[in-house]
Amino acid sequence: MRQLAAILFADMTGYTALMQENEQLARTKRQRLKDVLEETIARFHGKILQYYGDGSLSIFNSAIDSVHAAIEIQQQLLQHPRVDLRIGIHTGDVTIEEASIYGDGVNLASRIESLAVPGGVFVSEKVYDEIRNQQHIQTREMGYFELKNIKQPIRVFAIANNGIVVPGRHEVRGKTAAPVNRLAVLPFVNMSADPENEYFSDGITEELLNTLTRVDGLQVTSRTSAFAFKGKNDDIRDIAIQLNVDKILEGSVRKAGNRVRITAQLINAADGFHIWSETYDRKLDDIFEVQDEISGIIANKLKENLSAPQKTVPAIKSSVKNITAYTHYLKGLHFRNKLTPADLRKAIECFKEAISLEPGYAQAYAMVAMVYSYLGSMGQMIPHTAFEIAHQYADKALELDNTVSEALIAKAMPCILYDWKWQEAHDMLQKAIQLNPTSAEGYDLLGFYYIATNQKAQAVKTLEDAEQIDPLSTTIIKSLGMMYVFSERFDDAIRQAEKLLEMNPEMRSGIELKAWATGMKGDWQSALTLFEEVQRLTNHPLKGLMGLGHAYGRLGMIDKAMDCIHRLEQRQQEEPDVVIDGDLAAVWLGIEDLDKTFYYLNQCVDKRMGPVACFMEYPPYKKIKQDPRFEALKTRMGI
Template identity: 40%
Template sequence: MVRQLTAIMFADMVGYTALMQENEVRAKDDLDRARRVMVQRVDEHQGQILQYYGDGALGTFQSAIGAVEAAIAIQADLKGPPQIPMRIGLHTGDIIHDEEGVFGDGVNLASRVQGLSIPGGILVSEKVFDEIKNQTRIETRSMGSFALKNVKRPMELWAVTNPGIEVPDPKRMGSRPSQSRNSVAVLPFLNMSPDPENEFFSDGITEELINALTRINGLQVTARTSSFAFKGREQDVRTIASELGVATVLEGSVRKAGDRVRITAQLINAEDGYHLFSKNYDRELLDLFQTQDEIAETIANELEDRFRPGPPTAESDEGLGPSAVTDSGAEAEPVPGVLPETHPGGAPPRPSETRGKHGSHFHDAEAYTQFLKGVHRFNYWTPEDARAAIRHFQRSLELDPSCALPHSGLANAYTFLAATGQMPGEVAYSRAKEAAQRGLDLEEGAGEAHAAMATVLFFHDWDFKGAYKHFQKALTLTPGSAHLRRLYAMYLNATGDSEAALDELEWALEMDPLSSPIRSALGEALMKGGRYQEAADQFRRVLEIDPEFRAAREMLGWAHMWTGRPREALHEWEEINRRTEDPFKVIPHRIWALVALGRTDEADQLLQLLEERRRREPEIALEMDFALAHLGLGQTELTLDYLERAVDRKLGMVVFLKVIPPIQRLADHPRFLKLLEKVGIPENRTDIS
């Protein structure tokens, strides 16, 4: 057994497991190349590879300077096409090395540092920084202090910033200090009644509780999509809380007998599984929906004090307010993006005081079910699913015309079809605007209705200022809605504020961590910022949850394209054709891949197939498809011809002209600049607000 003080390097290949599932040969080739590069560069800097861990490696060096220089050389080598995403972390500490392997506190800490890095990045600990800080050829920047597992105090980490090295944003580094205690997930309440028809009532209680708790100022509440993903699953509460990223879980049951109902609610501390609150509520069931509302508001009001800032209450010493101390000993961070509100008397309103009118509530069980089915279909972001969603929303309104939410759903679905050219714009936008306005008429205080109007103004009217006002109103009314923050992030991206868009999407993902639409949107935002490997990781995670989520597979193909992997891109896009059994899907995308692979004859054949689609489906606007196809073929002027036609037809997707990665190569072309001016896309969001 040998104990020594040494500079330790931990490195691992990002996305290797997912790549193995997609293309075993490519994954093996990439891993072999990465190992060859590491062995060569480590040896050149007087180091040695002591152990391989699947797609990762552990190396040691005689000096911290040599370790950092080797890491820089490794990342530079792995940049060259095809790019191999590698994360590297460095620390100086004790290791123990014997015939069974390498271990010790130094190894563990180097692993923790590496886990916070990003593809193409290098992070170092304080000890390494102390040894390299006077080396002018090594550039670094502090990322701030982080609470690392099994480390008693927060540790400052530094990023190597030499040219070509990816530098993480400290606000978005993969692991943050411990989850704020001011967070809760409401699990679907269990129906304990003998009649399965009462399932709707128990689900309704859960829904209303989520809505009511969302209105508590400063409380982070997991969205419905992620909470209901655990319905019917027998899992430990602590496991669920860890997956959802919350400190507390609210669960319960509903037992109905005749005209009486008993609801049991329990708030559980995720860290140790102990109950922080438990209570029964007995009610006479006079009106189904009114009882749901009243019970949800009662429970929310009783829990509110536990989530407010200030000293612990007499019932609990947990201190669940924003000033509570986290597991790491640091103060919990405030929820990003929400400014403290001011209210008469200094106290925020209780949930029951912030309720809107009746328009956001259903009075018919089947109407509510149809609405949820519509939301589910629309979230797949495909023309077929949008049309199916419209049918569900229309059926919901037939059963319950007084509810605002299906009108907002209709507006969003029609806007999507118009923006993507799948329905004549003059028809779709007219219907969208009518539905959005009807939602506002039914409930002016509904955030969803304002967001629906914002998207119509954004995509069709190109009224960026008007859209901004409606988005702000929507977020003021419903600050805890992950869905609204996703829509707002889309707007921010188009109007030039990509950093704010990422902030919104990351917060949305914290609220709804299992949402495929939000995670896919986060990937798109990362890709628009040139962070292709991080984007690809997000798309793969979506597809692991839902292989049929077409938008993520489509964008994963583009991520492969921009990192020198046209063969993998073509594989993803052909998989879409296979799954949909539709040869017309993603034709422009496949043209790009085929051109990159030198298969130009096949690319030309696909262009002819696109022409055939235009003849078969004259009602669909294909100007953006043709523009993208001709750009892939290197035909700039034809590309601009089609973009001009898209603008003339007011196709909604032209609002993204500045940020669509393939089209960004036209950024300085005079004809393209005129198009941007015609659409009125602002230089940045400050020009609007």
């Protein structure tokens, strides 16, 4: 029998040694442990499946019950005669046959238990996501750990209720392999009087990241996650735990007149020890030469301390030499990262201004191409227009410099989202990620390639890998959540949505992700409430209606679903450049009018609305997969 369960491993420590010293006391403690386990686990609706040596394995239907049981077990065992016990808990799919239990979740729970300390309770991130809002459960993050026979680093939390032992990170580190040669470059602080110099300090950080990502043997946390700490005063050790790195580079920039002073320090994350610190005073005749020099010096200094096999650092030269152009480029990045249609249009203006000042600026051409692809894929521009412009700018970027990963991604976007040249796009994305292993856009797009070509397991793996590299990227968190939805792992998708909502409780994409996952789990009433909130946050009567209309249809509220359709049709008339056929297809699907659903899906294909290749793989569309019209659609897209 296969089921989802919370798996609790408990292991008594020091039993063998105690047997040699005092056999009677050892047996007394072991019996006491057995009595406490059996009474407490049963009371919290759990079941002991196995005893082994001086340990046990139990399962629960609820992660919350398993943690409450663990807390009470440890608190009882504090009393005389004290029993030292380690507990580890994880939730996952397990297979139970007679008295045996199998599954990756069992192995992971066992590894987490071995990581714990006597008197402690360690839980996986999946368990933490289910207990995080429980008022009577306190936790403390321990960070990421490399565990034996587990491919990816595992994020672990300690239960911190009264009486539960919570070790320091250093007490646990000796039990496992620590991250090696993993570096975060925090945004260098602008110490200048002029706030405009913020772009210069950000530029120094960007140059360092661009250089260091090309160093063999060094894993560098992506810009998105590193910049999440900009302007904050978090403890270096806490940052390292969140980003799963062993070293952090931080610094400051002071620019005055024709002089610049840059201070940089490399810090060992485990103890906060400064491995080295240097200050560079330079003239500012050409700030880009200064950036190249400083990034090269720091990168080579890092190599001395990071013991990677390569002994030289590749020099990365900026393609731009105009400070004003560079400033416009950085402003464009600022607006692009917001991803709203209005901000994306501002970003295009900034990038085009940079190009007018610096005609050979490959990265700026690539960014213009990317933003037009965003607008075309979001239905904010006629796809034919948006992607034709995207191709022109991407081609120019590649002509200027075909080693810029952004240029390859910019070219891959229309290939996937408009031309449906699947293999060509796949090859370009693989090359882009090879050039820049921290590219969030590259992983994101590759994930959707795998969805469109019906390789869902590979899509999940790609985005899970991306989240390890860029754990604080909202784009990656959201995309991984969507991959979980495509794979019908709805609880995992909801956990991803909660991560987004923890960052911003009114993030529409987070609420929408949670709504779809909740509905597809079977609770369309709760999903409807969430979709209503999505629509409210658009602050527009004709927007945010797709999920709302679909939920109304699922709940048999046909009049309200039809009202959503009428409002979508009204928007189409008022905004002829906006393509909403995908929204209409989803609402008609909710109403279960398959003729209308296929009509609008074909409209999406006619207009080359690229994402249609992906959203047709969304679980609600399963009901139309047996219809011959579905295969005809896939054939039209070359899938």
